Amino acid sequence: MTREAAMLGPSERFAHMAGTLPEKLYAQMALIRRFEERLLELFELGDLFGTTHCYIGQEADAVGVLNHLRRGDVVFSNHRCHGHFIVYADRPDLLMGELMGKAGGIVGGRGGSQHICHDDFYSNGVQGGIAPNAVGMALAEKMKGTDATTTVFLGDGTLGEGVVYEALNMASLWSAPILFVVEDNRWAQSTPVERELAGDMVARARAFGIEAGEIATTDAELLHAHFAPIVAKVRETQRPHFEVIHTYRLCHHSKSDDMRPEDEVARRRLDDPLPLLQSRLLPEVAERLEAEAAA
Numbered sequence: 315m316t317r318e319a320a321m322l323g324p325s326e327r328f329a330h331m332a333g334t335l336p337e338k339l340y341a342q343m344a345l346i347r348r349f350e351e352r353l354l355e356l357f358e359l360g361d362l363f364g365t366t367h368c369y370i371g372q373e374a375d376a377v378g379v380l381n382h383l384r385r386g387d388v389v390f391s392n393h394r395c396h397g398h399f400i401v402y403a404d405r406p407d408l409l410m411g412e413l414m415g416k417a418g419g420i421v422g423g424r425g426g427s428q429h430i431c432h433d434d435f436y437s438n439g440v441q442g443g444i445a446p447n448a449v450g451m452a453l454a455e456k457m458k459g460t461d462a463t464t465t466v467f468l469g470d471g472t473l474g475e476g477v478v479y480e481a482l483n484m485a486s487l488w489s490a491p492i493l494f495v496v497e498d499n500r501w502a503q504s505t506p507v508e509r510e511l512a513g514d515m516v517a518r519a520r521a522f523g524i525e526a527g528e529i530a531t532t533d534a535e536l537l538h539a540h541f542a543p544i545v546a547k548v549r550e551t552q553r554p555h556f557e558v559i560h561t562y563r564l565c566h567h568s569k570s571d572d573m574r575p576e577d578e579v580a581r582r583r584l585d586d587p588l589p590l591l592q593s594r595l596l597p598e599v600a601e602r603l604e605a606e607a608a609a
Contacts, residue, residue, distance in 0.1 A: 321385070322385060323383055323384040323385030323386065323387060324380045324381050324382075324383045324384075324387075324401060324402055325381055325382055325383055325384050326384065326385065327404060328381040333599075335535065335538070336534075336535060336591055336594045336595060337595060337599060337603065339374075339377050339381075339534040339535065339538060339591060340534075340588070340591045340592060340595060340600065340603055341603045341606065341607065342373075342376075342377045342381075342400070342401055343373035343374065343377055343534060343587060343588055343591065344588065344603050344604050344606075344607035345400060345406060345606075345607040346369055346373045346376065346396065346397045346400050346401070347370060347373060347588060347607070348604075348607040348608050349396065349400060349406050349409070349410070350368040350369055350370050350396060350397075351370070352410075353366060353368065353396075353410075353413065354368065356414075361414075362413060362414065364426060364427065365427070366396075366413070366427040367393045367394040367427065367428070368394070368396065368563075368566070369394055369396050369397035369398075369563075370563065370564045371499075371532070371561070371562055371563045371564030371582075371586065371587070372394075372397065372497060372499060372561050372562075372563055372587075373397055373534070373587055373588065374531075374532050374533065374534035374537050374561070374587035374591075375397075375495070375497050375537065375559050375561055376397040376398050376400070376401045377401055377534050377537070377538065378534055378536075378537025378538045378540065378541050378559075379465065379493075379495055379537070379541050379545075380398065380401040380402055380465070381401065381538060382538075382541055382542055382545040382546075383402070383463065383465065383545065384462075386434065386460060386462045387434065387462050387463050387464070387465070388434045388435075388436075388448070388451050388452070388455065388462060388463070388464040388465070389402055389434065389435045389436070389464075389465050389466075389467075390436050390437070390438075390444040390445075390447060390448040390451070390464065390465070390466040390467065391430070391435070391436070391437035391444075391467050392428075392437060392438065392439070392441070392444060392467055392468065392469065392472070393427075393428045393437075393438075393439040393441070394469070394497075394563075395427075395428065395430060395437035395467075396409060396427070398435075398437070398467060399420075399430060399432070399435060399437070402432075402435050403432055403433070403435060405420075405432075408420045408432070409430075411423065412425055412426065412427075412430065413426060413427055420432050441469075441471065441472045441475055442468070442472045442475030442476075442477045442478045442481075443475075443477065444466060445466055445468065445472075445475075445477060445478045445480075445481035445482075445494075446477060446480060446481045446484070448464050448465075448466035448481070448492060449464075449481045449484050449485045449488070449490050449492055451464050452464035452485070452490035452491050452492035452554075453488050453490045455491070456489075456490065456491055456552055461491075461549055462491070463491050463492070463493060463545060463548050463549050464490070464491065464492045464493070465492070465493045465495060465545075466492060466493070466494055466495070467495050467497060468494060468495065468496045468497070469496065469497055469498070469499065470496060470497075470498040470499065470500070470501075470507050470510070470511060470515070471501075471505070471510060472496075473496065473511055473515060473518065474510060474511070479518070479522075482494070482518075482519055482522045482524060482554075482556070483522055485522075485524065485554040486522040486523045486524050486554060489552060489553055489554070490552075490553075490554055491548050491549065491551075491552045491553065491554070492548070492554045492555075493544065493545060493548050493554070493555050493556075493557065494519065494524075494554065494555070494556040494557070495557055495559065496515060496556070496557070496558040496559065497559050497561055498515065498558055498559065498560045498561065499561050499562055499563040500560075500561075500562055501563070501574060515528070515558045516528050516556070516558055519556030520556075524554050524555065524556050525553070525554075525555050525556070526555070526556035526557065526558075527544075527556075527557050527558070528557065528558035528559075528560065529557070529558070529559055529560070530559075530560035531559075531560075532561055532562070532585045532586070532587040532590060533587070533590055533591070534587055534590075534591050535591070535594075537559070541557070544557060562582045562585060564579065564582065564583060564586060
């Protein structure tokens with residue numbers, strides 16, 4: 315990446331990418347997919363240690379949301395942060411270095427897979443623990459008089475953490491310009507969402523006076539169009555918003571612990587966001603973008 319590109323935010327960098335909208339979205343998703351696949355290969359070879367939580371199947375969420383953010387906008391991610399970071403920073407090299415414990419990694423090889431700090435991007439593996447930090451950051455930017463937004467990524471399982479509701483309450487009370495994105499991938503590790511959450515996810519946020527909605531798709535173009543007005547409204551009104559993406563992860567919870575029914579996973583592979591978008595590209599274009607992602 316050039317020095318000039320490094321100074322750009324996700325939306326500015328996305329605007330400078332060559333190609334049509336589907337081509338640009340596919341290029342980013344293919345990069346995330348290949349990165350995660352390579353990561354799992356390295357674990358199998360014994361070249362990486364510990365654990366990791368891959369983003370395979372959820373790539374459309376990251377490209378749909380983060381490509382609307384500007385430089386100076388803040389992102390808080392979680393244990394499944396690789397896809398978010400790659401779209402935010404476009405530095406898979408730094409991320410791989412971090413995962414391999416190298417001094418040239420994002421935080422000198424000390425943070426590993428889950429604990430990253432880079433410019434205005436932060437991630438933490440403690441479920442829900444990032445939510446109050448994100449609200450505080452959003453409020454700080456508002457008090458400084460910037461028009462920066464803060465985006466925090468949560469999972470369906472994280473909605474079982476009480477601190478999330480404290481964060482929602484304060485975000486509404488303080489009118490913080492924050493976007494809560496819940497990636498509902500239907501499983502909290504080994505527990506299906508039907509056995510972990512009662513009631514309606516969206517209604518939980520609305521109870522705090524926060525505008526909220528939901529979308530059920532793995533179509534990157536639809537998600538990109540869906541989140542454009544949401545991010546713009548958070549920036550303009552300086553008010554919080556809560557949006558649920560009903561999605562599905564196609565990989566294990568972490569590197570080797572899948573307990574979901576095999577027929578369910580096989581059925582949901584039909585919703586894989588990459589083939590869905592690939593079908594709208596010329597074969598030679600898709601092949602070129604995949605080769606670039608694998609380089």
